[in-house]
Amino acid sequence: xxxxxxxxxxxxxxxxxxxxxxxxxxxxxxxxxxxxxxxxxxxxxxxxxxxxxxxxxxxxxxxxxxxxxxxxxxxxxxxxxxxxxxxxxxxxxxxxxxxxxxxxxxxxxxxxxxxxxxxxxxxxxxxxxxxxxxxxxxxx
Numbered sequence: 001x002x003x004x005x006x007x008x009x010x011x012x013x014x015x016x017x018x019x020x021x022x023x024x025x026x027x028x029x030x031x032x033x034x035x036x037x038x039x040x041x042x043x044x045x046x047x048x049x050x051x052x053x054x055x056x057x058x059x060x061x062x063x064x065x066x067x068x069x070x071x072x073x074x075x076x077x078x079x080x081x082x083x084x085x086x087x088x089x090x091x092x093x094x095x096x097x098x099x100x101x102x103x104x105x106x107x108x109x110x111x112x113x114x115x116x117x118x119x120x121x122x123x124x125x126x127x128x129x130x131x132x133x134x135x136x137x138x139x140x
Contacts, residue, residue: 031069032081038066039087046091049098054110060125067132071139088136096129 028036038044042051045059067088074080098104099122109118 028081029070029073031066031073032084035066035070035084035087036081038062039083046095046098049095053104054108055099055122055125064128064132067136071136075139088133092129092133096126100126 042048043056043059043062045056045063048056048059070080070084105115105118105122109115113121
């Protein structure tokens with residue numbers, strides 16, 4: 001803490017700087033902060049799919065960009081933040097599993113698609129998701 005600065009106490013009398021240090025907010029790069037905000041939002045892809053039972057291309061693109069930016073920003077680091085690792089390994093696996101089921105596109109599909117073309121579209125997204133996972137594993 002800077003000389004002469006006053007420590008701000010938060011609930012329970014814990015210094016604000018201890019909270020910041022505990023969660024590593026001072027040490028997080030902007031890309032990771034943006035990813036964590038996305039991960040905690042209603043637009044996060046796995047959450048969106050689970051709640052709406054449909055694909056969200058905008059969310060997919062945003063997730064892809066954020067994950068790749070974090071990997072790029074942390075490429076010279078010895079570690080990743082645990083929630084990011086969990087997302088890249090487990091949440092992407094869950095997304096793949098969910099959209100792989102035939103039932104995911106059996107009842108309805110977006111306008112402009114047939115059932116077969118929507119399945120092909122989802123298969124392409126599955127390959128892209130697998131590539132993200134492979135690229136993440138290669139950075140370890």
